[in-house]
Amino acid sequence: FTLNTTMATLDKNQHIVAKQTNPAAPIVINITEFKQTVFVSKCVGTVVQVVGKCNSIVIEGCRQTNVVFEDIVSTVDIINGNKVNVQANGVLPTINVEKSSGVNVYLSSAASRSAEVVTSLSSEVNLVIPGATENDDPKEHALPYQFISKLVGGKVETKAVEHSGN
Numbered sequence: 001f002t003l004n005t006t007m008a009t010l011d012k013n014q015h016i017v018a019k020q021t022n023p024a025a026p027i028v029i030n031i032t033e034f035k036q037t038v039f040v041s042k043c044v045g046t047v048v049q050v051v052g053k054c055n056s057i058v059i060e061g062c063r064q065t066n067v068v069f070e071d072i073v074s075t076v077d078i079i080n081g082n083k084v085n086v087q088a089n090g091v092l093p094t095i096n097v098e099k100s101s102g103v104n105v106y107l108s109s110a111a112s113r114s115a116e117v118v119t120s121l122s123s124e125v126n127l128v129i130p131g132a133t134e135n136d137d138p139k140e141h142a143l144p145y146q147f148i149s150k151l152v153g154g155k156v157e158t159k160a161v162e163h164s165g166n
Contacts, residue, residue: 008020008027008029010036013033013035013036013037013055014036014037014038014039015029015031015036015037015038015039015050015054016039016041017029017038017039017040017041017043017046017048018039018040018041018042018043019041019042019043020043020044020046021043021044021045021046022044022045022046023045023046023047026047026048026049027046027047027048027049028049028051029048029049029050029051030051030052031050031051031052031053031054032052034052034053034054034055034073035055036054036055037054037055037056037057037058038050038054038056038057038058038069039057039058039060040057040058040059040060040062040065040067041058041060041061041062042060042061042062043062043063043065044062044063044064044065045063045064045065046062046064046065046066047065047066047067047068048065048066048067048068049067049068049069050067050068050069050070051070052070052071053070053071053072053073053090053091054069054071054072054073055072055073055074056072056073056074056075056076056077057069057072057075057076057077057086058076058077058079059076059077059078059079059081059084059086060077060079060080060081061079061080061081062081062082062084063081063082063083063084064082064083064084065081065083065084065085066084066085066086066087067084067085067086067087068086068087068089069086069087069088069089069090070089070090071090071091071092071111072088072090072091072092072093073093074093074094075093075094075095075096076088076092076094076095076096077095077096077098078095078096078097078098078100078103079096079098079099079100080098080099080100081097081100081101081102081103082100082101082102083101083102083103084100084102084103084104085103085104085105085106086103086104086105086106087106087108088105088106088107088108088109088112088115089108089109089112090109090111090112091109091111091112092107092111092112092115093115093116094115094116094117094118095115095116095117095118096118096119096120097117097118097119097120097122097125098119098120098121098122099120099121099122100122100125101122101123101124102123102124103122103124103125103126104125104126104128104140105117105125105126105127105128106128106129106138107127107128107129108129108130113129117143119143119145122145123145124142124145125142125143125145126140126141126142126143127140127141127143128140128141129141144160144161146160146161147159147160147161148160148161
C-alpha cells in the first residue's frame, strides 16, 4: 500500500487512516484481534475512535486530530504531531511523544493512570485526568520540556526547570 491517497482501510493486521481532512463524522475502527495495530497518518481535523483492544497505535504527521481508544497492549506513539489529543479509556502501558507540540493525553480510566510517558523533542505536552467527582474540573499536568544539566562530581545531573508563580 502507499499513503499517497486518502484512505481508511485494513491491510493485514494494520488499520490505516491516512490523509483525512475534516471528515464529517468520526472514523470508527473496530478491532477484531488484539494483535491488530492502528496507523493514523497525515490527518487534519479528524476524530478516530478505536473500539476494542489493539496492540499499538501510531499517530504520525497529524494536526488537530483526536484519537480515542480503549485498551492498548503495548504503546501509543505520537510523532511529528501538532495539536493532537488522545484519550485512553482503558489500559495504556506506554505513550511516546516525539517531535510534537500541543499534545493532550487524557487518562480517563484508572487503568491508564499508571502509563509511562516518554517525550523527546516535544513541547506543550499535558496529561489530563478527571476530577475527583463528576462535578469537579479535570486536572491538567504540564510535562516539563526545559531542563538544566550540569556536571557534578564528574557526572551529569539533569533536572526539570521549575517555574514559580503557580
